[in-house]
Amino acid sequence: MLLFPEGTRTKTDAQWLNPFQGAVGLVAKHSAAPVFPVYIRCNSRFYEKGWPMYRKPPQFPIQISFEVGTPLSFAVGDSVQVFTERLEQLYTAVLSNPHPLQRKHNIV
Numbered sequence: 001m002l003l004f005p006e007g008t009r010t011k012t013d014a015q016w017l018n019p020f021q022g023a024v025g026l027v028a029k030h031s032a033a034p035v036f037p038v039y040i041r042c043n044s045r046f047y048e049k050g051w052p053m054y055r056k057p058p059q060f061p062i063q064i065s066f067e068v069g070t071p072l073s074f075a076v077g078d079s080v081q082v083f084t085e086r087l088e089q090l091y092t093a094v095l096s097n098p099h100p101l102q103r104k105h106n107i108v
Contacts, residue, residue: 001027002038003023003024003027005020005021005023005024005084005087005088005091006018006019006020006021007020007021007023017088017091017092017095018049019088020084020085020087020088020091021084022080022081022084024084024087025074025080025081025083025084025087026080028072028073028074028083029074029078029080029083032074034071034072034073035071035072035073035087036068036069036071037068037069037070037071037072037087037090037091037094038066038067038068038069039065039066039067039069039091039094039095040064040065040066041064041065041067041095041099041101042062042063042064042065042101043059043062043063043064043100043101044057044058044059044062044063045057046062063101064101065099065100065101067094069090069094072086072087072090
């Protein structure tokens with residue numbers, strides 16, 4: 001099953017990510033299955049929330065990178081909120097590292 005922890009595409013004004021929703025934590029808790037984070041990077045803002053799908057991207061070809069990270073399991077004693085916060089911190093740490101397709105953000 002593939003879930004997007006933000007609940008939607010990242011908004012243009014977000015530094016790295018939108019706040020995570022609790023659905024992934026809830027599924028992890030009740031399934032006892034590990035969560036494999038998938039980091040998606042792109043050289044264009046074409047896929048961001050708010051970009052009209054009819055508007056042409058500013059550069060071609062669009063390059064997209066998918067990276068599967070180390071699985072994260074729901075720890076004994078964790079709450080859905082704690083697990084979701086850990087997952088969000090992991091995503092922020094990875095996506096803020098230098099990468100050729102690193103998202104350019106508007107926030108200083």
